[in-house]
Amino acid sequence: xxxxxxxxxxxxxxxxxxxxxxxxxxxxxxxxxxxxxxxxxxxxxxxxxxxxxxxxxxxxxxxxxxxxxxxxxxxxxxxxxxxxxxxxxxxxxxxxxxxxxxxxxxxxxxxxxxxxxxxxxxxxxxxxxxxxxxxxxxxxxxxxxxxxxxxxxxxxxxxxxxxxxxxxxxxxxxxxxxxxxxxxxxxxxxxxxxxxxxxxxxxxxxxxxxxxxxxxxxxxxxxxxxxxxxxxxxxxxxxxxxxxxxxxxxxxxxxxxxxxxxxxxxxxxxxxxxxxxxxxxxxxxxxxxxxxxxxxxxxxxx
Numbered sequence: 223x224x225x226x227x228x229x230x231x232x233x234x235x236x237x238x239x240x241x242x243x244x245x246x247x248x249x250x251x252x253x254x255x256x257x258x259x260x261x262x263x264x265x266x267x268x269x270x271x272x273x274x275x276x277x278x279x280x281x282x283x284x285x286x287x288x289x290x291x292x293x294x295x296x297x298x299x300x301x302x303x304x305x306x307x308x309x310x311x312x313x314x315x316x317x318x319x320x321x322x323x324x325x326x327x328x329x330x331x332x333x334x335x336x337x338x339x340x341x342x343x344x345x346x347x348x349x350x351x352x353x354x355x356x357x358x359x360x361x362x363x364x365x366x367x368x369x370x371x372x373x374x375x376x377x378x379x380x381x382x383x384x385x386x387x388x389x390x391x392x393x394x395x396x397x398x399x400x401x402x403x404x405x406x407x408x409x410x411x412x413x414x415x416x417x418x419x420x421x422x423x424x425x426x427x428x429x430x431x432x433x434x435x436x437x438x439x440x441x442x443x444x445x446x447x448x449x450x451x452x453x454x455x456x457x458x459x460x461x462x463x464x465x466x467x468x469x470x471x472x473x474x475x476x477x478x479x480x481x482x483x484x485x486x487x488x489x490x491x492x493x494x495x496x497x498x499x500x501x502x503x504x505x506x507x508x509x510x511x512x513x514x515x516x517x518x519x520x521x522x523x524x
């Protein structure tokens with residue numbers, strides 16, 4: 223497990239830990255408000271990445287991870303001190319805003335299968351962010367939640383591989399593999415890709431983990447479920463809609479396969495920016511056929 227440190231982080235815009243920019247003043251007020259209210263939270267995003275990797279990236283907002291049971295109290299507290307606060311997506315995300323600045327209150331994954339629980343705080347890393355005592359998200363939970371982010375416009379796989387490369391020897395592999403559970407193929411896919419991206423580092427992934435995944439794969443190859451399920455929606459809310467809406471697959475996010483309700487999935491789907499995500503079926507068929515006289519665009523292939 224990663225050891226605690228007391229370094230003060232402020233990767234936003236490359237500024238100093240005690241920057242007095244309006245954005246950082248807002249962040250400090252949010253962090254101090256949660257501390258004063260006694261509401262547990264762990265910071266993720268660029269701040270936690272910098273802790274685990276030793277290098278960060280500019281951040282456009284602040285990601286705070288809360289237990290689902292604490293979200294209502296947090297929103298009420300922020301409203302009581304004059305901030306705008308809303309439950310943006312009822313299955314995973316709330317927001318606290320002030321003019322152009324915002325803080326995300328995350329209590330699950332967008333796919334509904336990565337809820338924030340006690341282990342996020344039991345293994346969190348004490349630190350200081352912008353001069354405020356806080357806890358940073360554990361690397362295992364960061365890998366778990368990021369591993370499912372595979373949108374056309376955002377793919378967190380590079381973050382997953384960088385975290386594996388930085389922390390392979392200190393990871394709690396038992397806890398990490400339990401996190402993925404029946405979705406072990408997603409972890410296996412990232413571990414396999416790790417060996418491709420870093421061929422000189424592939425032996426740093428525990429052999430027992432790779433062998434267990436290989437055994438699961440061998441067993442699954444012997445049979446397939448009779449129900450036509452698409453779990454792609456657990457990795458992208460946009461790119462697999464065509465499978466659900468046109469090709470007859472059941473949505474892997476919904477009961478009995480997942481935890482989301484029809485209403486939650488509908489709200490999440492309605493927020494898709496089709497111009498950015500460009501999912502299949504979002505444009506007329508004849509518009510997709512202009513690249514080829516035969517209606518096909520023949521790109522390079524094996």
